Amino acid sequence: MNTPRYTELLQSLPATVPFVGPEAHMRAAGRPFAARLGANESGFGPSPRAVAAMQAAASDVWMYGDSECHDLRHALAAYHGVGAENIIIGEGIDGLLGLVVRMLVDKGDPVVTSDGAYPTFNYHVAGFGGVLHKVPYRDDHQDPAALLTRAEETGAKLLYFCNPDNPMGSWHSARIVQRMIDAVPDGTLLVLDEAYVDAAPDGTAPALNPDDARVIRMRTFSKLYGMAGLRVGYAIGAAPLIAMFDRIRNHFGMGRIAQAGALAALQDQAWLAHVQAQLDRARAHLAQIAADNGLHALPSATNFVTMDCGRDGDFARALLRELMARDVFVRMPFVAPMDRCIRVSAGPEADLQVFARVLPEALRACA
Amino acid sequence: MNTPRYTELLQSLPATVPFVGPEAHMRAAGRPFAARLGANESGFGPSPRAVAAMQAAASDVWMYGDSECHDLRHALAAYHGVGAENIIIGEGIDGLLGLVVRMLVDKGDPVVTSDGAYPTFNYHVAGFGGVLHKVPYRDDHQDPAALLTRAEETGAKLLYFCNPDNPMGSWHSARIVQRMIDAVPDGTLLVLDEAYVDAAPDGTAPALNPDDARVIRMRTFSKLYGMAGLRVGYAIGAAPLIAMFDRIRNHFGMGRIAQAGALAALQDQAWLAHVQAQLDRARAHLAQIAADNGLHALPSATNFVTMDCGRDGDFARALLRELMARDVFVRMPFVAPMDRCIRVSAGPEADLQVFARVLPEALRACA
Numbered sequence: 001m002n003t004p005r006y007t008e009l010l011q012s013l014p015a016t017v018p019f020v021g022p023e024a025h026m027r028a029a030g031r032p033f034a035a036r037l038g039a040n041e042s043g044f045g046p047s048p049r050a051v052a053a054m055q056a057a058a059s060d061v062w063m064y065g066d067s068e069c070h071d072l073r074h075a076l077a078a079y080h081g082v083g084a085e086n087i088i089i090g091e092g093i094d095g096l097l098g099l100v101v102r103m104l105v106d107k108g109d110p111v112v113t114s115d116g117a118y119p120t121f122n123y124h125v126a127g128f129g130g131v132l133h134k135v136p137y138r139d140d141h142q143d144p145a146a147l148l149t150r151a152e153e154t155g156a157k158l159l160y161f162c163n164p165d166n167p168m169g170s171w172h173s174a175r176i177v178q179r180m181i182d183a184v185p186d187g188t189l190l191v192l193d194e195a196y197v198d199a200a201p202d203g204t205a206p207a208l209n210p211d212d213a214r215v216i217r218m219r220t221f222s223k224l225y226g227m228a229g230l231r232v233g234y235a236i237g238a239a240p241l242i243a244m245f246d247r248i249r250n251h252f253g254m255g256r257i258a259q260a261g262a263l264a265a266l267q268d269q270a271w272l273a274h275v276q277a278q279l280d281r282a283r284a285h286l287a288q289i290a291a292d293n294g295l296h297a298l299p300s301a302t303n304f305v306t307m308d309c310g311r312d313g314d315f316a317r318a319l320l321r322e323l324m325a326r327d328v329f330v331r332m333p334f335v336a337p338m339d340r341c342i343r344v345s346a347g348p349e350a351d352l353q354v355f356a357r358v359l360p361e362a363l364r365a366c367a
Numbered sequence: 368m369n370t371p372r373y374t375e376l377l378q379s380l381p382a383t384v385p386f387v388g389p390e391a392h393m394r395a396a397g398r399p400f401a402a403r404l405g406a407n408e409s410g411f412g413p414s415p416r417a418v419a420a421m422q423a424a425a426s427d428v429w430m431y432g433d434s435e436c437h438d439l440r441h442a443l444a445a446y447h448g449v450g451a452e453n454i455i456i457g458e459g460i461d462g463l464l465g466l467v468v469r470m471l472v473d474k475g476d477p478v479v480t481s482d483g484a485y486p487t488f489n490y491h492v493a494g495f496g497g498v499l500h501k502v503p504y505r506d507d508h509q510d511p512a513a514l515l516t517r518a519e520e521t522g523a524k525l526l527y528f529c530n531p532d533n534p535m536g537s538w539h540s541a542r543i544v545q546r547m548i549d550a551v552p553d554g555t556l557l558v559l560d561e562a563y564v565d566a567a568p569d570g571t572a573p574a575l576n577p578d579d580a581r582v583i584r585m586r587t588f589s590k591l592y593g594m595a596g597l598r599v600g601y602a603i604g605a606a607p608l609i610a611m612f613d614r615i616r617n618h619f620g621m622g623r624i625a626q627a628g629a630l631a632a633l634q635d636q637a638w639l640a641h642v643q644a645q646l647d648r649a650r651a652h653l654a655q656i657a658a659d660n661g662l663h664a665l666p667s668a669t670n671f672v673t674m675d676c677g678r679d680g681d682f683a684r685a686l687l688r689e690l691m692a693r694d695v696f697v698r699m700p701f702v703a704p705m706d707r708c709i710r711v712s713a714g715p716e717a718d719l720q721v722f723a724r725v726l727p728e729a730l731r732a733c734a
Contacts, residue, residue, distance in 0.1 A: 002551065002553050002554065002555070002556075002580055002581045003554075003580055004470075004471055004524075004554075004556040004580065004608055005471060005524050005554050005556075006470055006471055006611060007469075007470065007471060007472070007473045008473075009473075010469075010470050010471075010611060010614060010615065013614040013615070014614070015610065015613060015614060017434070017613060017618050018618060019434070019618070019619075020434075021431060021433055021434035021435065021618075021619065022430070022431065023433035023434070023435065023437065024433070024434065024435055024437075027437060036430070039430075039431055041429050041430050041431060042429050043429065044429075045426065045429045046425075046426070046428055046429055051425045051426050051428075054421075054422075054425040054428065054624065055421075055422040055425050057596075058413075058418045058421040058422050058425070058624075058628070059412065059413070059418050060596065061413055061418075061421065061593075061594050061595070061596040061597045061628070062408050062409050062410065062411075062412045062413055062593040062594065062595060062596065063389070063403070063406075063408050063595060063596050064388060064389065064406055064408060064589075064595045064596050065596045065598075066388055066390035066391070067384065067386070067387075067388035067390070067391065068388065068390065068391055070390065070391075070394060091458060091617060091620050092617070092619065092620070094617050094618075094619060094620065095617050095620060098617060102374075102377075103371075103373055103374065103377050104371055104372060104373055104374060104377075105374070106374045106375075106376075120618075127614070127615045157371075157372050184369065186369050187369065187370075187371075187372050188369070189369075189371040189372075213369050213370055213371065214369045222431075226428075226429040227428050227429065228428070228429060228430060228431045228619075229424075229427065229428040229429065229430050229431050229432045229622050229623030229624065230428045230622050230623070230624065231432075231619075231620060231621075231622045241371055243382065244373065244377060246382060246384060247377060247380040247381070247382060247494070248377065248380070248494045250458060250459070250461050250462050250465060251384050251385060251386070251388075251461075251487075252386075252388065252459065252461060252595075252598075253458050253459070253461065253462060253598060254598075255596050255597050255598045255622075255625065256596030256597075257421065257425075257596065257597065257624055258622065261425070261428070
């Protein structure tokens with residue numbers, strides 16, 4: 001029988017996925033979660049105005065979405081004080097990361113990231129045949145100086161940097177990030193993933209400079225805007241870079257409900273402020289729960305709190321299993337030494353109470 | 368200033384898009400369409416149950432969609448009598464075509480299609496550096512024998528075949544398509560795009576054989592199901608082929624509203640039958656409008672009617688311009704001799720009446 005002649009690259013890729021999704025965990029357990037705190041979703045939900053906009057758009061879904069995402073793109077441009085030609089909208093940051101890797105990375109091309117940073121970026125680099133060079137975290141932070149050095153040494157085409165950081169919740173100041181942008185080696189593009197920036201203190205994001213060709217900045221409606229299941233992310237960059245996406249992207253890939261929902265969410269900044277206030281309380285509560293149980297909550301500029309369990313990765317993995325066995329969905333860093341921690345999304349009070357109740361049992365079970 | 372080092376392939380690609388979208392046309396005109404009949408959308412709309420399901424899912428959109436699309440995939444498997452392992456769901460057929468090209472096509476690899484067939488497939492082939500070999504249509508139909516011969520001669524990795532055909536609305540019988548599948552050369556994968564199959568007479572689609580590794584079949588919720596703006600397509604194929612998508616796809620790319628809406632639409636087959644009945648009437652009406660104006664409607668197994676204007680491409684292009692100038696959005700085939708035609712989506716009666724009123728004026732204007 002005929003067999004398709006896959007590319008050598010495809011055949012070399014592993015049959016793995018970056019993350020096992022929450023629904024797959026629930027199906028495996030055979031029951032729903034008692035608390036869904038593992039995927040850094042926003043349990044505070046989307047703006048009611050965005051919900052209304054999505055519901056209104058549902059009956060218009062027979063029409064393709066605008067292939068130019070004109071209204072959303074112009075609204076984002078006005079919001080950020082840049083030109084519409086500086087913004088590209090895509091199927092989440094995940095989708096945009098795939099495109100930017102495809103735009104720059106040929107087989108064998110070097111790419112630099114931190115060892116333990118976003119697996120989906122690594123997945124895309126592998127998927128286009130790039131060679132990943134990984135720099136260790138330093139004191140639970142990505143290490144700008146070491147990343148720049150490695151980019152210089154390897155001649156990296158892309159340098160991935162997530163600020164604030166997932167999975168540690170740590171962050172660098174705008175001043176340090178701007179110094180990093182200014183020091184990016186010639187021929188390297190800095191991918192500055194700012195998915196969590198709406199959860200960070202003022203002074204975390206450097207000023208946007210749409211003429212700066214050294215950096216592309218990624219933002220999303222998945223986190224603080226509470227629309228992970230809508231799949232809308234965007235990137236801000238120099239116009240010639242942004243124009244390149246049009247050569248390869250799925251032009252009609254942004255649906256009509258997605259565009260309407262994201263636009264309404266952007267226009268409801270009061271909801272974003274409301275979520276930020278809820279988030280502050282939730283992070284404080286999670287820190288208290290950690291302390292009550294002899295764990296140490298790391299400072300967080302994200303919508304999750306990473307908790308140092310004070311022992312090794314095996315212990316944290318055992319704790320995670322015990323939490324999951326009690327229907328509390330949380331995740332943890334994959335790479336040592338950060339894998340001494342668990343990562344808990346800052347969700348609604350009811351979920352945090354479940355976590356507070358279950359955590360002591362889970363800790364006892366793996367003592 | 369630093370410039371990103373794009374791949375040679377990306378730099379070689381043109382800055383074009385497969386289609387100018389309807390919204391872009393409206394923005395250029397500065398006013399809405401009087402009749403939207405150009406993108407083969409379903410003006411009959413989606414199932415009211417699907418609308419309700421999408422509206423209900425809107426407030427759950429803070430959660431990522433199921434990365435395995437479990438419920439929709441299993442429902443589709445049951446509907447088609449195949450295994451869930453034979454189905455992959457993606458961001459429209461457009462998204463899936465991009466993935467299947469990426470899976471098989473390396474720079475310089477040969478691919479065969481018909482000259483004038485789906486431009487978005489060609490766009491993806493170019494985007495991965497494949498070399499397109501185009502076979503002429505024969506009597507306004509794709510030519511299975513010539514396509515197979517060319518695939519054999521060129522050693523094509525992919526052979527694209529759309530049945531029923533866009534842009535001509537023509538079709539081949541299941542018997543002929545099955546003979547084509549049986550004759551696919553070793554080492555060629557037949558991409559059988561059946562986007563319009565729900566609009567075709569019985570006996571158009573060959574029986575599904577999920578063990579047949581020679582063909583992958585593409586279906587969509589964009590056409591008869593009336594959900595073009597939701598972005599849900601799927602492919603049916605042999606399990607080893609389907610599994611390959613997991614190595615490169617955007618795992619969380621299918622949103623929560625999209626999965627819920629498509630599932631509800633699939634479960635409302637009565638709505639599909641209702642649309643099919645409306646469609647029959649609309650096609651007949653369009654054929655009558657064509658005849659009333661001295662044009663010849665070609666037989667259609669799709670949700671549009673292609674009309675032979677009886678002259679050359681320049682005349683049809685002029686007619687298209689005159690129709691567009693009168694706010695009637697229609698399209699036409701790009702390639703001669705099919706570009707003697709215009710292509711009109713079979714929409715609701717009100718739109719067809721606008722078309723019927725405007726067509727004589729437009730014809731007079733280009734006489």
